[in-house]
Amino acid sequence: MKISRPIRARIDPAAIRHNYRIAKQYAPNSRAWAVIKANAYGHGQWRAVEALRGEADGFAMLESENAVALREAGVTQPILLLEGIFSARDVRAVVEHRLTTVIHCAEQLELLVRNATFSAPVAVCLKLNTGMNRLGFTAQTLPAALAVLRQLPVDITLMTHFAEADSERGVAWQMERFRAIAGDWEGPVCLGNSAAILRHPEAHGDWVRPGIMLYGASPFAGQSAEELGLQPVMALESALIGVQQLAAGERVGYGGTFTAERPMRIGVVACGYADGYPRHAPTGTPIAVLGRRTRTIGRVSMDMLACDITDIPEAGIGAPVTLWGDGLAGQVPADEVATAAGTISYELFCALAPRVPVSLGGASDVDVR
Numbered sequence: 001m002k003i004s005r006p007i008r009a010r011i012d013p014a015a016i017r018h019n020y021r022i023a024k025q026y027a028p029n030s031r032a033w034a035v036i037k038a039n040a041y042g043h044g045q046w047r048a049v050e051a052l053r054g055e056a057d058g059f060a061m062l063e064s065e066n067a068v069a070l071r072e073a074g075v076t077q078p079i080l081l082l083e084g085i086f087s088a089r090d091v092r093a094v095v096e097h098r099l100t101t102v103i104h105c106a107e108q109l110e111l112l113v114r115n116a117t118f119s120a121p122v123a124v125c126l127k128l129n130t131g132m133n134r135l136g137f138t139a140q141t142l143p144a145a146l147a148v149l150r151q152l153p154v155d156i157t158l159m160t161h162f163a164e165a166d167s168e169r170g171v172a173w174q175m176e177r178f179r180a181i182a183g184d185w186e187g188p189v190c191l192g193n194s195a196a197i198l199r200h201p202e203a204h205g206d207w208v209r210p211g212i213m214l215y216g217a218s219p220f221a222g223q224s225a226e227e228l229g230l231q232p233v234m235a236l237e238s239a240l241i242g243v244q245q246l247a248a249g250e251r252v253g254y255g256g257t258f259t260a261e262r263p264m265r266i267g268v269v270a271c272g273y274a275d276g277y278p279r280h281a282p283t284g285t286p287i288a289v290l291g292r293r294t295r296t297i298g299r300v301s302m303d304m305l306a307c308d309i310t311d312i313p314e315a316g317i318g319a320p321v322t323l324w325g326d327g328l329a330g331q332v333p334a335d336e337v338a339t340a341a342g343t344i345s346y347e348l349f350c351a352l353a354p355r356v357p358v359s360l361g362g363a364s365d366v367d368v369r
């Protein structure tokens with residue numbers, strides 16, 4: 001069913017490919033798991049898989065059911081389960097479909113040992129807790145796990161995850177702990193996320209795990225995606241469906257949180273929090289109308305938000321709007337919208353609502369007549 005309400009998300013598969021190549025340029029000696037968890041950060045798992053099918057060294061995700069679906073769709077590259085196995089069924093899927101699984105605790109190792117047939121070697125990423133303190137073995141628990149695994153036909157990679165690769169503290173402290181826990185380990189290691197790929201070449205390892213950078217956003221507060229050579233992948237676009245002329249003193253939207261200090265023209269956009277636009281985006285969040293950057297006004301409601309078009313007199317009902325991304329109405333980096341709304345682009349992308357129709361292609365692919 002073609003939806004006539006004007007909101008659309010446009011996903012550019014060529015940009016995903018470009019961004020994956022950038023990850024490989026930054027980490028030329030590593031193989032790269034394309035992280036496609038959370039429905040490829042809201043972009044659509046299959047869109048990301050198709051974009052990278054002939055390109056990615058491997059795919060990383062969470063659910064064994066989704067991993068098996070990739071195998072059944074003919075994906076032959078390694079597939080990594082980032083949180084490992086949750087059930088005996090997952091173990092059978094790992095064996096049968098040659099999935100690579102994280103093992104992050106003794107209970108998970110026991111689940112594997114108890115349920116695997118090991119008809120062929122199983123690829124395991126043994127996760128070390130080096131300071132994130134979510135998942136992973138420690139210096140105390142690793143030796144026992146390794147002793148068990150070394151009795152089995154498994155290919156082991158040691159892995160860890162960085163907590164502060166994007167900020168001042170960096171990765172050196174976790175690298176030090178990694179070396180201390182891993183001891184004389186000489187096998188493969190899997191280390192860097194996007195931030196470490198881009199900023200910490202010493203923390204790449206044999207495998208890296210780019211996520212957010214594939215989707216064209218920056219993992220850093222102070223450095224834009226464009227500066228990093230990344231291309232935006234998702235454009236969220238809509239149009240004006242209402243225009244209001246305000247006298248000084250008029251308020252806008254629920255709660256009347258915005259008051260016009262002078263006469264103003266505002267546009268009402270068919271996009272609200274039920275589309276995935278953050279409700280906590282305040283007045284002043286960047287938005288583009290008819291090729292011009294402007295700001296949102298007042299509270300975001302479920303289906304609509306308002307923007308200032310006082311200085312865009314040509315903008316009337318039907319004028320195109322870019323909420324974020326490289327849209328027909330102009331460019332608005334998702335990172336800037338996220339910062340204004342006190343969050344990160346990861347959350348904006350993941351929150352894209354199912355009711356928003358998605359089309360494929362970049363801004364230049366769209367026929368504007």
Ligand SMILES: *Cc1c(COP(=O)(O)O)cnc(C)c1O
Binds near residue numbers: 194209
């Ligand atoms: C999500 C995730 C990544 C990707 O992180 P980005 O910051 O998006 O690059 C890498 N490794 C693990 C374990 C993850 O869960």
